[in-house]
Amino acid sequence: MFKLICxxxxxxxxxxxxxxxxxxxxxxGAIPEDSNQEKGSDLEKEDVNLSDLLHLLKHDEDxxxxxxxxxxxxxxxxxxxxxxxxxxxxxxEPEVPEWLxxxxxxxxxxxxxxxxxxxxxxxxxxxxxxAENERQQQLESLLQKIHDEDEGTAPSEDPERIAEPDxxxxxxxxxxxxxxxxxxxxxxAEAESADEILSEREGDSLLHWLVALENGEQPLEELExxxxxxxxxxxxxxQEIKYIVxxxxxxxxxxxxxxxxxxLEAMVLAISQEDQARVEQLMAALRxxxxxxxxxxxxxxxxxxxxxxxxxxxxxxxxxxxLFVARSDARLYGRLxxxxxxxxxxxxxxxxxxxxxxxxxxxxAFSGEMELISTPILKEIFKTGAKVTTLSSVPAGRLLFxxxxxxxxxxxxxxxxxxxxxxxxxxxxxxxxxxxxQARNQPEFAINLSVEPFDNILIIGDDYEGVMAWIxxxxxxxxxxxxxxxxxxxxxxxxxxxxxxxxxxxxxxGISDSVNLGVESNxxxxxxxxxxxxxxxxxxxxxxxxxxxxxxNSAVTKGDEQ
Amino acid sequence: MKRVIPVLVLIVTGLAILAGYxxxxxxxxxxxxxxxxxxxxxxxxGLIGIGCLLRTHIVRVxxxxxxxxxxxxxxxxxxxTLGMGFLLSPQDSFFRNWVLNIQIPVETSLLALLAVTxxxxxxxxxxxxxxxxxxxxxxxSALISLILNLQYLQPASGTAGYEWVEVIRRIPLAGLRGIxxxxxxxxxxxxxxxxxxxxxxxEDK
Numbered sequence: 001m002f003k004l005i006c007x008x009x010x011x012x013x014x015x016x017x018x019x020x021x022x023x024x025x026x027x028x029g030a031i032p033e034d035s036n037q038e039k040g041s042d043l044e045k046e047d048v049n050l051s052d053l054l055h056l057l058k059h060d061e062d063x064x065x066x067x068x069x070x071x072x073x074x075x076x077x078x079x080x081x082x083x084x085x086x087x088x089x090x091x092x093e094p095e096v097p098e099w100l101x102x103x104x105x106x107x108x109x110x111x112x113x114x115x116x117x118x119x120x121x122x123x124x125x126x127x128x129x130x131a132e133n134e135r136q137q138q139l140e141s142l143l144q145k146i147h148d149e150d151e152g153t154a155p156s157e158d159p160e161r162i163a164e165p166d167x168x169x170x171x172x173x174x175x176x177x178x179x180x181x182x183x184x185x186x187x188x189a190e191a192e193s194a195d196e197i198l199s200e201r202e203g204d205s206l207l208h209w210l211v212a213l214e215n216g217e218q219p220l221e222e223l224e225x226x227x228x229x230x231x232x233x234x235x236x237x238x239q240e241i242k243y244i245v246x247x248x249x250x251x252x253x254x255x256x257x258x259x260x261x262x263x264l265e266a267m268v269l270a271i272s273q274e275d276q277a278r279v280e281q282l283m284a285a286l287r288x289x290x291x292x293x294x295x296x297x298x299x300x301x302x303x304x305x306x307x308x309x310x311x312x313x314x315x316x317x318x319x320x321x322x323l324f325v326a327r328s329d330a331r332l333y334g335r336l337x338x339x340x341x342x343x344x345x346x347x348x349x350x351x352x353x354x355x356x357x358x359x360x361x362x363x364x365a366f367s368g369e370m371e372l373i374s375t376p377i378l379k380e381i382f383k384t385g386a387k388v389t390t391l392s393s394v395p396a397g398r399l400l401f402x403x404x405x406x407x408x409x410x411x412x413x414x415x416x417x418x419x420x421x422x423x424x425x426x427x428x429x430x431x432x433x434x435x436x437x438q439a440r441n442q443p444e445f446a447i448n449l450s451v452e453p454f455d456n457i458l459i460i461g462d463d464y465e466g467v468m469a470w471i472x473x474x475x476x477x478x479x480x481x482x483x484x485x486x487x488x489x490x491x492x493x494x495x496x497x498x499x500x501x502x503x504x505x506x507x508x509x510g511i512s513d514s515v516n517l518g519v520e521s522n523x524x525x526x527x528x529x530x531x532x533x534x535x536x537x538x539x540x541x542x543x544x545x546x547x548x549x550x551x552x553n554s555a556v557t558k559g560d561e562q
Numbered sequence: 563m564k565r566v567i568p569v570l571v572l573i574v575t576g577l578a579i580l581a582g583y584x585x586x587x588x589x590x591x592x593x594x595x596x597x598x599x600x601x602x603x604x605x606x607x608g609l610i611g612i613g614c615l616l617r618t619h620i621v622r623v624x625x626x627x628x629x630x631x632x633x634x635x636x637x638x639x640x641x642x643t644l645g646m647g648f649l650l651s652p653q654d655s656f657f658r659n660w661v662l663n664i665q666i667p668v669e670t671s672l673l674a675l676l677a678v679t680x681x682x683x684x685x686x687x688x689x690x691x692x693x694x695x696x697x698x699x700x701x702x703s704a705l706i707s708l709i710l711n712l713q714y715l716q717p718a719s720g721t722a723g724y725e726w727v728e729v730i731r732r733i734p735l736a737g738l739r740g741i742x743x744x745x746x747x748x749x750x751x752x753x754x755x756x757x758x759x760x761x762x763x764x765e766d767k
Contacts, residue, residue: 364662365669396665399658406655423604468742477586489711497739512713532712538681539708545685546701 002032315537322533339499340513342506343484346456347377352385357419357454359470360390360397362462366488367400372527373514374460374486375408381458382410389454391419393466460486464494471495475503485509569759576757616640706730 004013004027006020013021015032336344350356362370381388390401398418405416457474461467467485474481485507487495492509499507508514511528575596582593619633643661650657684704687697709715710731717723755761 363669364665365673367662367666368670396661398652399662402653402655402658403662423601423608476583493734494738494741496735497742500735510711512711535708535712539705541681542684542701542705542708546688 004030004032006030318537319530319534322530323527325529336516337513339496339504339507340509340517343377343486343508344517346482346484346506347380347384350381350384350386350456354384354386354456355454356381356386356388357457358388358390358401358416359457359459359461360392360401361394361466361470362400362460362488363394364396364400366462367403368527369488369511370400370460370462370486371404371407372511373488373508375404376514376517377458377486377508378404378410379408387417389417389419392421393470395421397421454481456482456484458484458486462488462491464491467491467495468498471498471503565765568764569762572764573757573759576753580757707734 002015004015004017005011006013006023006025006027007030008025009020009023011020011022013027017027019026390398392398392401394400398421401416404410457470459467459470461470467487471483474483482505483503484505485495485499487507487509489510489512492507492513495504495507496509498504508517511531515528578589578592578596582589616637619636621627622633623630623637646657646660652658684701687700691697710727715723715727717727752761756763
């Protein structure tokens with residue numbers, strides 16, 4: 001519907017109006033415009049409802065599918081009527097804008113207007129149809145060749161003639177001929193005569209041959225194995241293999257040609273040197289798998305296992321005897337090391353005013369060794385009446401300290417304060433040293449501490465890392481604080497540099513230092529003798545293991561193989 | 563902001579603790595507060611770890627997956643120890659013996675196995691590598707160390723034997739000092755990299 005648009009206020013006025021109904025402007029010279037176009041342009045300007053557009057497009061696509069189906073399959077009249085009514089409905093839908101209809105019309109009228117993707121799809125469909133036609137032609141030519149061979153045509157006939165059907169014979173005739181022959185085989189009623197049926201069926205059906213054999217019509221022939229094997233090797237599918245070695249890329253090519261019965265193109269099978277090596281390896285593995293094996297009659301593993309069991313039992317027996325045979329009054333002789341001597345002097349100089357922090361930093365696995373080392377020292381400390389406070393940097397530290405007290409029968413000697421468990425030793429050490437600093441410099445803050453500042457710190461440890469953290473943290477913040485160590489035999493050598501640098505006042509490492517200090521308990525001789533026996537056994541095992549040439553050579557080869 | 567705040571907390575805390583070594587008196591209260599916070603957080607992390615461990619074993623028992631029987635043992639032992647720890651104090655002799663009489667044999671047995679494994683491993687060095695300079699020197703030093711630890715060789719002080727034994731005893735100290743210096747340098751570099759935000763171990767990467 002055409003309307004006049006006011007040039008001043010853009011108001012719509014009916015055709016023939018002289019003045020604008022809104023502003024009163026004279027409409028003389030105004031060009032009438034179509035209101036539908038105006039709506040379409042408004043729709044473009046507005047925010048388009050995408051879901052409606054997609055719905056319309058889908059509807060349009062469904063309509064096209066319906067139309068195609070109706071053309072190809074010739075649907076019934078009722079369905080056709082439904083489709084037409086649907087298309088009419090779609091055409092009558094007021095939601096379809098005019099610009100969309102124009103685009104659709106243009107797309108139907110001009111093939112160039114179709115998008116690039118659509119053009120590619122069309123091209124792909126076309127190529128697929130071409131490929132299908134070509135395959136159909138190849139199949140027809142193949143069937144034609146089979147037909148010619150069945151009729152006794154010369155195999156030496158020109159292959160081009162086989163490949164290309166005779167120009168005189170129409171393709172429909174060829175197709176009809178092979179189709180008719182197949183139908184004769186499977187539908188005898190369509191055959192022209194019974195002889196034709198038999199001639200067509202002769203020799204091509206195993207069932208037919210078996211039936212003839214059963215009825216005695218077919219003579220039973222003896223099998224010729226050699227001929228059969230020859231036929232099977234040179235059989236119906238004969239292969240002509242050309243073996244080409246390309247010296248440049250070391251690639252071997254096998255060309256398979258002339259497979260009888262088909263017109264396959266020459267296939268080129270490329271095998272690289274690596275593939276060839278893999279095949280050879282696989283073949284070697286298969287040959288080794290199939291080859292006869294000798295039954296293993298070696299009793300080596302069982303013998304070795306028995307020997308190891310006997311050696312283990314002997315070692316356990318010797319160690320057990322060493323634990324119980326030693327006399328409890330036996331004296332152990334050794335040289336007292338200066339770091340251990342410093343611990344002895346420190347213990348003798350303690351008095352009842354001394355305050356000692358005892359840090360428990362060893363695990364339960366070392367409790368036997370640590371009890372032997374630290375119980376005599378604790379006895380000496382408790383004799384002096386010094387105040388003892390404990391702090392643990394291992395979860396079971398408090399339990400281990402109570403066990404120390406119980407082993408040394410020190411329950412009634414002293415009341416011991418417990419500072420609890422610090423999850424990380426370095427945190428505990430830093431916090432403790434920081435507290436001591438606070439207490440020394442701010443006396444009013446000292447009342448918040450659970451204990452008074454300590455005079456000495458005694459660390460019982462089995463691991464050099466934890467003890468090292470304690471030494472470094474405390475010594476960096478309180479260099480005057482005396483630190484003494486009671487260590488296991490394995491941690492002592494690693495922490496000896498701290499004693500040599502003066503950060504540690506004294507240290508005892510292992511049972512040997514403890515007994516040399518003259519503070520051994522009743523169990524020390526037994527444990528010490530067992531320790532010595534175990535060490536001697538280790539030395540012997542090392543020497544024996546080093547001097548076994550046979551085992552060494554075999555192990556070397558095994559290790560090289562690995 | 564999500565990445566800036568952890569970095570700021572890290573740098574401020576690290577620098578405050580570092581400055582505490584140079585100004586121990588002035589920064590003692592601040593550092594004490596930070597240390598207490600750190601210990602508290604570690605304790606909470608331990609509780610979270612226990613919770614995760616329990617959840618893993620409970621799920622394994624519920625679905626009866628592989629190792630479910632061992633998970634049952636773990637859960638039962640945990641619940642018994644926890645209950646006894648709440649009912650009895652750690653100073654109680656029964657509770658102490660209950661824990662240590664299980665823990666000490668188990669850990670000692672593992673330690674003994676470790677010793678035997680180390681001995682066998684030292685033998686394997688010769689059996690696999692053969693007579694090389696490294697393997698021979700390793701085994702000879704191990705033998706000398708074991709023989710010296712027996713304390714049967716006790717030469718009189720002032721003699722040449724005494725001096726030789728002392729020299730041999732001090733040889734491992736050179737290696738030990740090297741190890742300690744390497745550990746200290748490694749710790750210093752790691753600390754600096756974290757302070758300079760070159761490493762961010764607190765991020766899930």
